[in-house]
Every structure is written in structure tokens, then in C-alpha cells.
Amino acid sequence: MEKLYYKNQYLKEFSARVLKVEKVNDEYHVVLDKTAFFPGGGGQLCDLGYIDNKKVLKVYENNKTIYHVLDGEVNTGSNVLCSIDWDRREDGMHQHLGQHILSGCFYKLFNANTVSIHLGKEISTVDIVGVLNEEKIREAESFANEVIRNNIDVEFLVPSNEELSSINLRRDLPNTEDEIRVVKIGNLDINACCGVHPSKTSDLKMIKIKKFEKNKGNTRIEFLAGNRAIKDSLNKDNILREICSYLSSNEEEALSGIKNIKALLEEVKIEKKKLEEELLNYEARSLLENNNSNKIIIKNIFKDKSVEYVTKLANRLCERENIVCLFAINNKEKSNIILASSKNIDNLNMGEIFREFSNIVNGKGGGSKNLAQGIAKENNIEEFLNKIYEFCCNRM
Numbered sequence: 315m316e317k318l319y320y321k322n323q324y325l326k327e328f329s330a331r332v333l334k335v336e337k338v339n340d341e342y343h344v345v346l347d348k349t350a351f352f353p354g355g356g357g358q359l360c361d362l363g364y365i366d367n368k369k370v371l372k373v374y375e376n377n378k379t380i381y382h383v384l385d386g387e388v389n390t391g392s393n394v395l396c397s398i399d400w401d402r403r404e405d406g407m408h409q410h411l412g413q414h415i416l417s418g419c420f421y422k423l424f425n426a427n428t429v430s431i432h433l434g435k436e437i438s439t440v441d442i443v444g445v446l447n448e449e450k451i452r453e454a455e456s457f458a459n460e461v462i463r464n465n466i467d468v469e470f471l472v473p474s475n476e477e478l479s480s481i482n483l484r485r486d487l488p489n490t491e492d493e494i495r496v497v498k499i500g501n502l503d504i505n506a507c508c509g510v511h512p513s514k515t516s517d518l519k520m521i522k523i524k525k526f527e528k529n530k531g532n533t534r535i536e537f538l539a540g541n542r543a544i545k546d547s548l549n550k551d552n553i554l555r556e557i558c559s560y561l562s563s564n565e566e567e568a569l570s571g572i573k574n575i576k577a578l579l580e581e582v583k584i585e586k587k588k589l590e591e592e593l594l595n596y597e598a599r600s601l602l603e604n605n606n607s608n609k610i611i612i613k614n615i616f617k618d619k620s621v622e623y624v625t626k627l628a629n630r631l632c633e634r635e636n637i638v639c640l641f642a643i644n645n646k647e648k649s650n651i652i653l654a655s656s657k658n659i660d661n662l663n664m665g666e667i668f669r670e671f672s673n674i675v676n677g678k679g680g681g682s683k684n685l686a687q688g689i690a691k692e693n694n695i696e697e698f699l700n701k702i703y704e705f706c707c708n709r710m
């Protein structure tokens with residue numbers, strides 16, 4: 315089987331003869347006399363595409379034979395026209411070479427080798443030995459983009475065992491009896507790899523390091539290469555433009571604009587807290603007005619108030635002795651219930667009371683002796699609170 319992808323990595327269409335077809339379930343595993351479909355390897359995904367208008371679902375290598383899994387049948391002995399999903403392949407080659415370049419740059423600049431790599435559908439990672447700081451990472455990123463601009467040839471060598479022993483590879487050789495393929499990027503990097511790469515670094519156009527973090531004593535670097543990096547950069551430019559137009563500022567002033575908004579927000583939050591405090595005290599006083607008895611049950615249904623606010627109000631009132639608050643917040647779909655009592659009231663348990671009367675409103679919730687909270691699914695909360703009011707009156 316001739317591996318065309320190693321001879322011309324830019325081959326998008328080719329014709330081949332079908333040597334064998336095996337039907338497995340509803341799929342057809344097809345062997346061709348030659349193929350440009352890369353079966354995957356070196357961290358790179360396999361190619362997809364079409365063979366005689368049948369969709370290629372997967373390509374894999376088994377015992378040195380490459381199988382193309384199709385969703386329809388082709389005839390053994392026939393000549394077929396094959397086309398590769400080029401966007402997928404090109405993207406795969408770009409991420410892959412991007413990883414080689416980054417690995418080479420970190421090694422060349424800081425003598426920091428690569429521990430592991432992952433080429434993902436959206437983002438790829440390379441793990442570099444040791445903990446690297448932002449400055450070093452940006453230096454490597456800048457060097458990687460210089461390598462791209464310098465349009466260095468990417469050579470694909472198949473050295474003999476003798477030659478291999480004299481080549482100073484960055485990493486140990488894989489343990490295999492198959493022929494070993496070596497990727498050489500000028501004098502930046504030389505490493506064993508079975509993947510498919512572009513023939514020159516300028517194909518990549520750009521490498522962008524998106525993020526980095528410590529990972530098991532090493533540094534995990536997330537990167538984008540080629541079109542992915544360009545798309546990301548254009549998208550960021552759009553986002554920044556929208557931010558600037560929102561802030562009515564230029565790019566340089568955008569960050570200080572956001573910081574100003576944040577500072578203002580903090581001031582407003584403090585002011586809001588103060589006002590809420592005043593409102594709570596005012597509302598607590600007005601709910602207690604006209605109540606001369608020393609034991610007071612306050613029943614109230616609120617509208618347009620948050621659960622947080624009403625709970626605070628109940629807690630504020632119950633800071634005094636001998637108070638019971640039977641509160642609800644009326645919403646269309648479901649209402650919130652807050653039952654609270656002063657700490658000195660021993661013969662009422664708000665949690666138990668809520669549970670006992672909850673069937674009236676199809677309620678769910680509960681709580682402790684002095685505070686219960688819940689939700690009422692039916693809107694007869696007036697009746698519900700009245701029943702609890704009666705119950706409490708008889709015991710206070």
C-alpha cells in the first residue's frame with residue numbers, strides 16, 4: 315500500500331484501485347492499492363472525506379494495512395475517486411506543526427523539553443518540563459511566530475538505523491520495529507514523528523498561546539495555530555472594538571474604563587447597602603406600629619421584594635423578643651414563604667409549622683425552630699397564612 319500522504323502532504327484528490335472490501339455491521343472497511351488518507355498518528359486525527367461519493371467515516375491502520383470505513387459499498391477491483399476533507403486535514407497539520415515549533419522553541423530557548431501533547435478539536439496543549447513564567451512563555455510565543463515568518467523548510471526524513479544513532483533527537487525514539495520517520499525544522503527541532511506536516515513553517519501564518527497553567531510540576535500551554543489562531547485574533551479584535559464602543563474609549567483606555575466602572579459599582583453597592591438598611595429599619599418600625607401588645611404576630615404579603623430582603627426584614631424584627639413574622643412574597647407562578655420567630659419563643663417551631671400547613675398551598679420547604687423558608691405552588695397563600703396565624707395566636 316502506497317502512502318501518498320508521505321509523498322505529497324498537499325494531495326487532496328486521487329484515484330485508486332479497491333483491493334478488498336469487508337462488511338462490518340452496516341459499514342464497509344475498504345483497502346486501496348494506494349491512499350492519501352492519513353490514518354492518524356503522532357497525536358493527529360485521521361482524515362475524513364469521500365471515496366466514490368461514499369462518506370469516509372474513519373481511517374485506521376492495522377498490521378500495516380490502512381482501512382477506510384465507508385457508509386456505502388464500493389466494488390473490489392474498481393477504480394475509485396477519492397477526496398480528502400481538506401479543512402480538517404489542513405487544520406490537523408497546522409496544529410501539529412504548531413506543537414513541533416512550540417516544543418522546539420521552548421527547548422531552544424530554555425532547554426525545557428516537552429512531556430506530552432494533545433491536539434484537540436478546539437484547542438491543543440503542550441506540556442513543558444518545569445514551571446515557566448509569563449515572560450518566558452511570551453518569549454517562546456514570539457520566537458515561534460518568528461520561526462513562521464522565516465519560512466523554514468520542514469523536512470520529513472526516513473533515516474537508516476545507522477544514521478538515526480548519529481542524529482541528536484530532542485526526545486527518545488519510539489519503541490518500534492517499523493521505519494522511523496523524523497521531522498526536521500531547520501536547526502530549530504528534530505524529532506521522530508509519524509504525523510503529516512506542512513512543508514514549510516510559513517503555512518501556519520500564526521501561533522497564539524491562549525492560556526498556561528501549572529500541571530503536575532510542569533507547565534501546560536494551550537495554543538492555537540494557523541486558521542484557528544487567525545480566527546481567534548479577528549474575533550478578539552471584534553470583541554475589543556465592541557468593548558471600546560460601549561465604553562466610548564480607545565483600546566489603550568479600555569482597561570482603565572472597566573476598572574472605573576468596577577470602582578463605581580463598588581461605591582453603588584455600599585450606598586445600596588446603606589439605603590437598604592434604612593429601608594429595613596423603616597419597614598420594621600411601620601410593621602410594628604399600632605401593636606401595643608407585648609406579643610406580636612405580623613402577617614404580611616409582599617410584592618416585588620426579594621426573598622433576601624424579606625428574610626432580612628423578618629430577622630431584623632425577630633431581633634426583638636416575642637415577635638412572630640408570617641411573610642409571603644406573592645409571585646404569579648409560585649410564592650415564597652418566610653416564617654420567623656424571636657429566639658425567646660419556645661412553644662412554636664417554625665419548621666414544624668411550615669410542614670404541618672404546607673399541604674394547603676402544595677408547599678415545599680422547611681427550616682429550624684426560628685426560621686422556615688419555602689415555596690408555595692398554589693396561590694391561596696392568604697388562607698395559608700391565616701391558618702398559621704390562628705394556630706400561633708392560640709399558643710402565644
Ligand SMILES: [Zn+2]
Nearest residue numbers: 356410507509
Ligand atoms: Zn509531528
